[in-house]
Amino acid sequence: MADACSTTVNHPEPPIQSIKLSRNAFAVALRHGRGAAVMHVQEHGLDGVEDLVLAACLENQCYDRQCEGSRAAWMFGFYEGTPAYGRFAEAILAAMSQSTDDYDGDQQRELASLMGRDGDLEAAAALRAHVWGQTFSADRVLGAGAIRDLDGLPAIVEIARRLGKVLQQDSGAWVDTLDYLVNDTFPFDDVFAELKRVATGDAAVASYVGKEEAERIASNNRPDWSNEDPAASAKRRGEEFMRKNPVDAILAASSRKSLGRGQFMQFGRWASEEDLNRILDRLRVENEPEACEKLLCVFRKRPLPCLDDRVWALASHSSADVRNAAAVALSHTSDPRVRKLALERLNDPGFSSDYSEELDLFKNNYQPGDETLILAALERQTVDGDEAHYLASSAIGVCRSVDSPVLAGVAEWVYRTNPCGICRQQVVEKLQEWGCLPPHIAAECRHDALEDLRKLMQGQS
Template sequence: MDEAEFTSSLFKGLGRPHCYYQRHKDFPYREALLHACLYNPAYDHQIEGARTNYYWELLNITACNTDIRQNILEALRNPVEEMDIEQLFGFALNYARSGDTVARQLMYSLGAEYACAGSTVGAEQLVELDNIDAFLFIAEHRGRTNEAQPDFWDNDFLLKQIEKHLSAEKIQEQLKKAQQTNVFIARYFTLISSQDTARTLKPSLSQQPYEEIKRIILESQRRIASAVFYRWGKLASDDDIYRAAQDLLTLTDTKIIPLYLGMFCKRTFPFGLSPLLPLVWSNEERVASYAIRAVAMFHDSQVRALALQLIAAKHHTSDAIKLFIHNFQAGDELFLTEIFEQNIDDDDLHSLICSLIDVFEQNLTQSSQDLLIALYEQSPCSICRQHIVDCLVKLASLPDWIIDECQYDANEKIRLAVHQYCEAKQSQF
């Protein structure tokens, strides 16, 4: 494995670097490993999260943990843009657990700074280290903030961490005592309580009646995530969805049309396929994209024909592939493989792989194995890779080399799925 291959596998979070290091004593490419530890080059940080354990395992294999420790702690102390602070705190947690007093002190000093600044960075790792004592330490510093309406984290999540080590009764006893003796902790819980009440009283957008959704769309100046409209459309009453569909047919504002189309990406458009077809060819990117996704809800020969036309015209190819979800035919694997093998950049590649996964999750055949393995190799995202591995598990078609490296994948769910797959196969004999 050359450096480019090693780095690509490492950044994707594959278990391949682990297997490679197990076979080599010289442990090359340490600069790539250090970069990954500091920056976490995961495709999507928000969804994939920190990879502390994955990189930590590699550091321990190479026996270069001591050398890299100084770089990691210095980066945590003085981070530069794009460094993954949560991941760096995760490394500091591992060092502190092993008796590293410098790492422990750094976690507490920085945790206090972040808390006083209104941030929750490092709080989870501190609570993981010292349970309720660390929780109260962070609560005190959050209570010291002068912000009028501080943006608190979900304290229930942190308290659930503590419940692994203390009974609920013991936790409540200590929390009550701390509020009685520390004004800042008391203030923290007062603010938490008021925010929890506000969140409880405010229903989510996906549960609002159509008239309220319509008002929000027309009046809101903020961008609303498309997933909100997916959920709303899925949960809406038949009457509400019918009225939304009627209004969609009258719209001309290309900023609003995609929001309405999003309501029909998980719920079939009640007036049939025909009204949506002109929108599919729109020059407005979001209009065309959401229109294609709405059309994908239909099982119809017209939809399949449209998919072929869109792909031939190279018009929203990734979205067009979704049209095969309910319109797949035997042999489409070869056609879809040809599309996948075209040269495309990483962002287009990810969108294309997501669409192909959606197709094969609904239309899984033994003939799709080769393409699924190619998707596994090329996917930049460990979440997509998880879905691909799940498909191969359902086919009972996991090659031995994938089994070997998936034991060390950055995605813990992949490790578990492959472990269960191997156990199930062994139980058959």
């Protein structure tokens, strides 16, 4: 296995090391959340990059802000205990005072909480003023988690009191649930017991507790599928979906504008062979690009009934979305014609992130040596953001399908290039599994912005 790894890591870009990064390289590593940015500051301080780090404190730079989790603690580590602390704190608190309901404001509030818990009385006071000074309504409480982490259970009680006042005005108002407010920080039953104790002498808290109890009763009356066998659960959900979305409804939906693609992919998972053939029949006569793309999405996770000439034609369509969707549909089949198309597309100098899903053609048509072509095509790209993510997602799919350490170079390209921490974790796990994780990447991962990736490196030498 080691030999296989050693033949795939020779690429023109030198591997990331714990050395001083250029300003541009630091900016990329910081935005991506890679540990190289932390290692740079540990060795060389904030000189020349302080403005970049401050900007990343004020703006949440996660690629997938919902799935990757908070970066606040990671960002705090860049300036905590440094001579620049005062400048950072002043700017963050000023921005927080004007913040709204968005990911940037959430990060600023979390940073203020961290600073307050670290002994910064000004930051603690500013966060309290910001949270308690807002108008409580049926909208989300801004800074609920941040003030909870700063002040503990009393903060949860006070939020419940203020939301209870909202409910006193409108008993049907939607307010943050106790599950959301607690978020595993404290034992839920202990918090609920405390709220019920306070509620005996506080009408507003009693209103909030009443809402919670009503929701718990309603939840208990709902069917409990938690112990259902996974296969049975999937079958039940599939049957329910197909009852609501028969093939005629899917064919009609393909002609409607602005409808998501998820419905078509879900249909493809559960459709019968007869249904799939009806979708293919429509594709043979459909000319509207958006409708073609939607119908092709039926075959995103499900093989085509046959390698139809119409799908081959759509694989060369002028619309990149249609062309990609057709390539994915073809990729499930192992066939010399599909392999030939894969080689042609990656050898084409015009290959780019616009056609990223053409990499999928190798999933079931890979042959030894193709990794060199794939890596060369990836290395030709100058990409970041969405473009890098699209290419990397398809590259990860190939790595998983082929599942061989000869793809280590492709996995390393994903690590270096992809702005998404979750994708970065996936390729690091694959490199570990193959026994090909380079020491410099392992060292970086110990300082990654993604908590799960840091945990993955625990115990690794």
